[in-house]
Amino acid sequence: MLHLLFVLTITIAILQMSVFFTTMYLHRSLTHRGVEFHPWLAFLMHLQIMLFTGISPREWVAVHRKHHHFSDREGDPHSPYLFGMWKVLLGNVLYYRRETKNPGTIQKYTPDYRVVILDRIPKLNFGALGGLAVFMLIFGVLWGAAAWVFHAVAYILLNSTINSVCHMVGYRNYDNRATNLKWVAWLTGGEGLHNNHHAYPASARFAQKSFEVDPAWPVIRMLEALKLASIKKESLATN
Numbered sequence: 001m002l003h004l005l006f007v008l009t010i011t012i013a014i015l016q017m018s019v020f021f022t023t024m025y026l027h028r029s030l031t032h033r034g035v036e037f038h039p040w041l042a043f044l045m046h047l048q049i050m051l052f053t054g055i056s057p058r059e060w061v062a063v064h065r066k067h068h069h070f071s072d073r074e075g076d077p078h079s080p081y082l083f084g085m086w087k088v089l090l091g092n093v094l095y096y097r098r099e100t101k102n103p104g105t106i107q108k109y110t111p112d113y114r115v116v117i118l119d120r121i122p123k124l125n126f127g128a129l130g131g132l133a134v135f136m137l138i139f140g141v142l143w144g145a146a147a148w149v150f151h152a153v154a155y156i157l158l159n160s161t162i163n164s165v166c167h168m169v170g171y172r173n174y175d176n177r178a179t180n181l182k183w184v185a186w187l188t189g190g191e192g193l194h195n196n197h198h199a200y201p202a203s204a205r206f207a208q209k210s211f212e213v214d215p216a217w218p219v220i221r222m223l224e225a226l227k228l229a230s231i232k233k234e235s236l237a238t239n
């Protein structure tokens, strides 16, 4: 029982690390350029994402920029209005993968992408097996495999919730089809404030109202105080 608690605590901590690096590095920094991180910190976040999620940052940036470009219209890679909420919630990975195979997407949407050394080692993100190795080193083979599966399922579901539920269910501050869900924001480092994000995509800060909490924002502010981050855009609505 105590061991299960230990495995669960560490795994959830690593999951939250993946979630925070996704929103801070992949999303707010690489995709929308709202914040820039110190190269060493960027390197560590890039490495962690490749190992534990199997994501290629350049592909993620391209697919997500295309999502903003079409945003629930024909051409959006994973709109619940085009494909259905449940299909995107449960099959987001497939829609994502299909778009990464679209040869034009990467070229068209990431001409500004600065290739780093980690991008040249594609084996690092092969099926997130690096993460499996790390989990097994910490917990042993069986518990490590269980932790890896838990991490993979939870990470995929949290991301697909943003792309499906957070375009249909929740409240809207602004006139776009995305929605805000406060409880999702708590679990996803602020990503659940998705209606705000579609209104101000380049803003490094996602919360707009006093009752909204964007957990990644104080972390970004702290990193800025430590000279590890530089905030490029912070949009605060006046209405």
Ligand SMILES: [Zn+2]
Pocket (backbone or CB within 6 Å): 067, 162, 163, 167, 178, 194, 198
């Ligand atoms: Zn969206």
Ligand SMILES: [Zn+2]
Pocket (backbone or CB within 6 Å): 027, 031, 032, 064, 068, 197, 201
């Ligand atoms: Zn975005």
